[in-house]
Amino acid sequence: MRGAERRLHYASNYDAVTGLPNRDLLRDRLRQLKAQVQAQAGRRVLGFMLVRFGRMALIREALGPGAEQALLQEAAARLRAVGSQDMAASISEGAFALALLRTDADELAASARRVLAALGQPYRYQHDEFHLDPSVGIAIYPNDGVAYDTLARGAETALRQAADGVGQRYAFYRPELNRDANERFKLENALRRALERQELELHYQPQIAVDGKSIVSAEALLRWRHPERGLVPPSDFIPLAEESGLIVEMGEWVLHKVCCQLQAWRRAGLPVVPVAVNLSAHQFDERIVGTVRRVLDDCGLEPGLLELELTESASMADADKSIALLARLKGMGIRLAIDDFGTGYSNLNYLKRFPVDRLKLDRSFVRDLETDADDLAIARAVVAMAHGLRLSVVAEGVETAGQLALLADLGCDLVQGWLFSRAVPADQFAQLLATGRPLPAAA
Incomplete structure (x- = not known):
């Protein structure tokens, strides 16, 4: 090949950056590698690995294309070094790919970890240090496809899964990923119709005085009774409602349903107790005060029978804003609680300023209370701190008499869990209210 032809070949077949x-x-x-896999009768696997950087667009916007090109050049050099025995290529703007022959999928995974370790190290540009946040998606020939385009699509799907997740930052393509995406689409569409079709319902779980003798309050928990699937677990549809924005409409429906149900029980002569409603972080903005006031007026309910629970992480996201909103709700007479306490990163300086009435000790600290000295110490500290701040404490997930006894010794005020009652439909909870006592404790 002549010099001019060689330069033209290089220019047309190699990335300029x-x-x-x-x-x-x-x-x-x-x-070529497919032929080798076929010749070796499946004793080797061929991996198509796609690499992309989560922060590259931000760097380009902040520092310009010169910085992007310099960092891509450094990333390419690292990729050549870590994949020296493999084919590395630049296949689109800011995206690399590798073709790898390995013994099995475990070796491909090990290679992905090495690539991530190399590309994840900090980069320097004009005396500043950057992290590019790489992710890797892997498709395998012939399991995930035969043609180049099919393998590339599979790796792209896996890459999106890896980029959306946490932890290892790489993922293998599997056909079920596409099925999962289709399933998610159908579930979201069904959830959008669940309210108008009256498929949502509320169950109520009593919160019991620690002596086990009386129902002091309750928590309302949302359930979805799908016409074909039956009861859909909240862990399946609540995150979907959060991500799609449906949680705001659903949350207002819950508030209205609880307040009107309390008023209906009162008209029926039942000794009602305050009921707690979980607030999503998406609901907790300036609109919540007007929403709560409107719902209380619509149902004719006094504010003291409604308790709003806000998770620790949501309340701390913008603590100053939370303090202002909580103060307005508290001024209306609403009861307030911090849910899942201990699972986030509490700022105690802010917590002491929150006008709340209760802390809820997360079930993760209650589950092993009888066997884990650390959980017992955490529970003791939470109860003592709450009482020092003039707050009551509700322990979630109480399932054994031993847990109940320990919580009573610590001075915990209320307990909630299967030891006394699961969350039950409104008519069953009305029966509990009629007696004024919880279900008998489990043996």
Whole structure:
């Protein structure tokens, strides 16, 4: 090949910024490696690995294309070093790919970890240090596809899963990922219709005085009775409602349903108790005060029978804003609680300023209370701190008499859990209110 032809070949088949082979050369190399896999009768696997950086767009916007190109060149050099025995290529703007022959999927995973370790180290540009946040998606020939385009799509799907997750930052493509995406789409559409079709319902779980003798309050818990699936677990549909924005409409429905149910029980002559409603972080903004006031007026309920629970993480997201909103709600006479206490990163300086009435000790600290000295110490500290701040404490997830006895010794005020009652439909909870006592404790 003459010099001019050689330079033209290089220019057309190699990326101008990184110097890596381009997509066409990668296709050629994949064809060669497929032949090797076929010749070795499956004793080796061929992996198509796609690499992309989560922070590259931010760097380009902040520092310009010069910084982006410099960092991509450094990333390409690292990729060549860590994948020296493999085919590395630049296949699109800011995206790299590798073709790897390995013994099995475990070796491909190990290679992905090495790539992430190399590309995840800090980069320097003009005396500043950056992290590019790499993610890796992997498709395997022939399991996930035969043609280049099919493998590339599979790796792209896996890459999105890896980028959306936490922890290892790499993922393998599996056909069920596409099925899961389709399933999620159908579930979200069904959830959008659940309110108008009256598929949502509320169950109520009593909160019991620690002596086990009386129902002091309750928590309302949302359930979805799908016409085909039956009861859909909250862990399946609540995150979906959060991500799709449906949680705001659903949350207002819950508030209205609880307040009107309390008023209906009162009209029926039942000795009602305050009921707690969980607030999503999406609901907790300036609109919540007007929403609560409107719901109370619509149902004719006094504010003291409604308790709002806000998770620790949501309340601390913007603590100054939370303090102002909580003060307005408290001024209306609403009872307030911090849910899942101990699972976030509490700022006690802010907590002492929150106008709340209760802390809820998370079930993760209650579960092993009888066997884990650390959980017992945490529970003791939470109860003591809460009482020092003139707050009551509700322990969640109480399932054994031993847990109850320990919580009573610590001075915990209320308990909630299967030891006394699961969350039950409104008509069953009305029966508990009629007696004024919880269900008998489990043996």
